[in-house]
Amino acid sequence: MNHQTMKTVDTPRWxxxxxxxxxxxxxALGGTANAQATSAxxxxxxxxxxxxxxxxxxxxxxxxxxxxxxxLAGSEWVNGAESRLVRIVMHGLQGDVxxxxxxxxxxxxxxxxxxxxxxxxxxxxxIRASFGNQSLPVTTATVAQTREANAGRKxxxxxxxxxxxxxxxxx
Ligand code: HEC
Numbered sequence: 001m002n003h004q005t006m007k008t009v010d011t012p013r014w015x016x017x018x019x020x021x022x023x024x025x026x027x028a029l030g031g032t033a034n035a036q037a038t039s040a041x042x043x044x045x046x047x048x049x050x051x052x053x054x055x056x057x058x059x060x061x062x063x064x065x066x067x068x069x070x071x072l073a074g075s076e077w078v079n080g081a082e083s084r085l086v087r088i089v090m091h092g093l094q095g096d097v098x099x100x101x102x103x104x105x106x107x108x109x110x111x112x113x114x115x116x117x118x119x120x121x122x123x124x125x126x127i128r129a130s131f132g133n134q135s136l137p138v139t140t141a142t143v144a145q146t147r148e149a150n151a152g153r154k155x156x157x158x159x160x161x162x163x164x165x166x167x168x169x170x171x
Contacts, residue, residue, distance in 0.1 A: 047126025092156030
């Protein structure tokens with residue numbers, strides 16, 4: 001077999017493969033477009049869904065925590081002033097934090113850039129009413145006010161800083 005014959009044998013095979021690949025891509029694209037056209041408008045995610053995709057990896061499925069990640073179940077921060085809780089989740093938290101008599105010292109990421117006001121309200125309302133917690137819901141309006149009042153904040157909160165925030169009667 002010399003080069004000349006290899007070329008004449010290979011060329012048609014290549015073309016066939018290219019055509020098949022192009023057809024496959026066209027079918028795949030058509031399929032996606034169809035699925036998008038026929039699917040219902042996206043539902044907002046529930047607090048439970050946001051919790052399991054965003055928080056449970058660290059705080060665990062029942063909010064029980066680990067030796068590294070503090071519990072949300074029975075936490076005085078989850079069940080305490082909503083102004084502090086919203087800030088913790090929106091901008092993050094660093095340094096010592098005491099939860100149920102245990103001191104943790106880690107870094108909680110900020111979620112204010114990935115979660116909307118409504119999503120933060122939904123997940124906080126969920127954790128305040130789950131794992132045995134029985135605290136009032138957090139409204140989207142409260143989250144929006146907190147976001148506006150802290151526009152430009154880039155750094156995580158510390159507990160001493162949060163304790164300086166005046167809290168109203170409403171927990
Ligand atoms: C990557 C791990 C991680 C994820 C994900 C995470 N957290 Fe945290 N969280 C932490 C750590 C670590 C602390 C403690 C920070 C410190 O020591 O200052 C903390 C602290 C907290 C606290 C205050 C202490 C307590 O236990 O009550 C709350 C409330 C909280 N997180 C809520 C949330 C919520 C709600 C989500 C999801 C939107 C979330 N966290 C996602 C790691 C995480």
